[in-house]
Amino acid sequence: MKTLQRPEVHTPLPGPKAKEVLARDERVLSTSYVRPYPFVPEAGEGVWIRDVDGNVFLDLMAGIAVNTTGYAHPRVVEAVREQAARFSHVCFSDFSSEPQVSLAERLDRLAGGGFRVYFGNSGTEGVEAAVKVVRYHTRRPYILAFTGAFHGRTLGSLALTSSNSKYRKGFAPLLPGVVHVPYPHPYRPPFGAKPEDAGQVVLDYITHLFKTKLPPDEVGAIFFEPIQGEGGYVVP
Ligand SMILES: Cc1ncc(COP(=O)(O)O)c(C=O)c1O
Incomplete structure (x- = not known):
């Protein structure tokens, strides 16, 4: 592959080959895959990505931050090649x-x-495993999670996800025992608090729940994103 170095767009977007792949995609792939924009990648190199029509783009997404080494990092490619030749x-x-x-x-x-x-094979599978580990080892029925959270879309982790009701629509009832509390969002602080008090009011609310509704010794885990992603890239 020619070394990619700068954006180059030669066709209207999507180009003819991308359109053709997308038409076939629409016929055969599950409707659960959303296509927010009609980009059909063919190959990547570092921060550059080329589509099936030969258009080159600067990639700011990195497969939702999964490819943090850049596309086709030579050491990653070599390790995969070596292992695939033994067994996958x-x-x-x-x-x-x-x-x-x-x-x-x-x-x-x-x-x-x-x-x-x-x-595991995915984020949601990791969350499923964590829920099972917690249930198995603590035998406690409750889990705390936060509004705005995204933890995945399979049935267990979906019960923890609370970033958009579209993910849950049509799938209830979900895993029981999950209680959501507000995320300490400094830009939209819960309970009308000042931004600098967002953390404290959430802690006060959890303490209130522990006193009034939720026996704390029956809570097995708290699932918390250190920085929320789907919820709006929120630093608590
Ligand atoms: C915080 C967090 N947890 C879990 C997931 C689910 O990961 P996956 O899409 O690999 O199942 C995501 C995906 O974006 C995520 O952002």
């Missing part, structure tokens, strides 16, 4: 494998040590 799947639910153990050790070290690692 032998079912790690049943067998151990040295690269998997090495990666888990490294993640444990980076997180401060003393953790156990679960590898």
Whole structure:
């Protein structure tokens, strides 16, 4: 692939090849995939991404921040190539494998040590696993979550998601035992508080809930985004 270095747009957008792929996409793919804009990528390199018609764009999205090394980072490509030539799947639910153990050790070290690692295929799967770990080990029925939160779209994590009612529409009843409280949003503080008091009023509200409605020793977990994403890129 020619090294991409600057934006280049040669066709109307979407171009003819992108239009053709999108028409086929519409016939065959699940309607649960939304297409907010008609971009059909073909290849990426670092911060640049090329569509199927050869148009090149500066990418500010990185696959929702998943590709933080940039597209097709040579070391990532090499590691994938090397492993794919050995095997890509032998079912790690049943067998151990040295690269998997090495990666888990490294993640444990980076997180401060003393953790156990679960590898999942997506964010929502990680949240599902966390809910199960909490239920299994604490036997406590309640979970606290925050309004504006996005934790995923599968049925368990959907019960924690509270950023847009469209995600829940048509899927109730969801996992019971999830209680939402306001996020300490400094721009739109809950309960009419001043921005600098947003955290305190939320803590006061949780304390109030613990006294009046929610036995604290029956709460197994609090799911909290350190920075909300879907809820509006909110730093609490
Ligand atoms: C905070 C957070 N949790 C969970 C998810 C769900 O991840 P996935 O789309 O990989 O299931 C997302 C996705 O954007 C997220 O932003």
